Amino acid sequence: MSYFSRLTDIVTCNLTHLLENADDPIQEIEQIIAEMKEGLAGANRSVKTATSNERAIQQELEEHQQQIFQWKEAAKNALAMGDEAEARNSLVRKQEIEDLKAGLEQQHRAAVATREHLTTTLHALEARLAEARRKQVELTQQAGISTAPTEEVAAAPEPESTVTPSRSEQIDSELAELKRELGQ
Template sequence: MGIFSRMTDIINSNLNSLLDQAEDPEKMIRLIIQEMEDTLVEVRSSSAKVLADRKGAARRLEQVQAEAETWEEKAKLAISKGREDLARAALQEKHTIEDEVVAVEAELKATDEHIEQLNTEVAQLQQKLSDAKAKQKALMMRTKTVESRIKVKRQMHRDALDTAFQRFEHFERRMDTLESQLESMDVGRDVPPDLAAEINALAEDDRINDELSRLKSEVGGDKEA
């Protein structure tokens, strides 16, 4: 692909469309910028040669124009000397030179058009390059922003997890406290329930026996009277 063909393709390309289609927009825009910068280097090198060629063509035009005028002067001189044959030959040379003048003028015109087109395309490419660099800067800023947000999100999730563990540990401590309170309520109650009932029954028997003795004593006293 020629330099100017590639430059035209770059100028006509839609950066937004290219970035939308790219799997890695940041990498794509780096490649686009590199391509533009490489193209500009090649174009500047080619431009120097084109400008040098134009200067050479301009000098050649001046020379052939001067030669055409010289042959015309020679034709006039030949006519003044009565040498029409020489005048004809001089005019023939002049016409040959004038054909070359036309060719050189056409070459200069084409070169000037080429240079004008080149200047226009270089300016457009420079603008495209500026746009690409602006987009690269914007992408880098967006990338940093997204990375920062991801980091914050991860930190938030980690904090939420830490909070959950802290709540779980707090719950465990509460359960430990409740279990300790429950165990303290059973302290001193290690006597088997049946044994305690038997002892209580003995005490109840004693009370009943005392009551029975009292009643017997009272009943016996009444009979004697």
Template sequence: MGIFSRIADIFKANINDTLDRAEDPEKMIKLMVVEMQEALTKSTSALAQAMGNEKRLERQYQQLQSSSEDMQSKAITALKAGNESLAKTALVKKSQVDTQLAQYKQMYESASATTAQMRAQVDKLKAKLDEARMKESTLIARSQQAKAQTQIAKSLGGFDDNAFAKFDKFEQKVLKSEAEAQAFTELSSSNTSLDDQFAELQQNNQVDDELAKLKALLNK
């Protein structure tokens, strides 16, 4: 029983220390499962030793019981043969065996009770480990989801009203630049149109002068 108590104390101490130092829940959960697996391995080993001791005591108890029955049978045989002295000798031997038998019976029953209790504890630890393993993937998934949600919240928090006010300011600058570009384009187009009109007027004057020259030449 002592080893199970020590294993439980060590396990609790390790887990408490882990909780104090843990920064990553995923690592902590995995470590807890590993701790439970190690505790189960040690407990199973202790149970195997206890079962071996129980079997050894059971064999010795059965041998002494057979020896006691054998001495009883020999005493009866001696009495039937009329040899009371030999019967007494067999009964003395039986008494000695019975003393040992009583001791081994007590040891065997105690070992059997201890083994049964240890087996129950190991079964309980196995059930806890199975439960922990089933929860491990779920808890890790929830932890990762919480991290993702936190990251998204932090990202959204970075874009407050001041950030969007800057966007509005930049938009106004872009609109101003677009308006200036459009104005320069219109002015440029207007100047080009005026130059074309003067060029056309000059060309028309030249044509009129040439026409007048031709008319004067014909009238001669």
């Protein structure tokens, strides 16, 4: 049985509700965690792709900006040499590049928004997976079962931490703020 058809299903799921009616909650939570890991892997790939797309567009924008500068300089040089027709042609090319750049700027804003949305979804998935793992420990402890991972779970390498470096910095900053509030 597949629990999740979309990544948003993982984010919005109620683990307690899913496990209440299960014949074997421990087996069910293992399946849920496995599906969450698959979703998380896909979300990681999506974030990497979106980040790569954003960078590629940014690089293209920078190249266009350089071309705009070059065409403007070409127009200045043509005018300095008394060739108004060539200066006009250079300015036409500059305007064409500016129009292309304007379209790319819209694409870049969309790429940034996509990356930010996917990153937010990824963080929500990481949080939901952490919750499922805590629930798994709770269920196995209630059942009196050793918390050692099963062969199936042990075969899949676990990431060292689901806390990304930027998240870790946020947590450190928030922790420092709380200590200041408490006067520590």
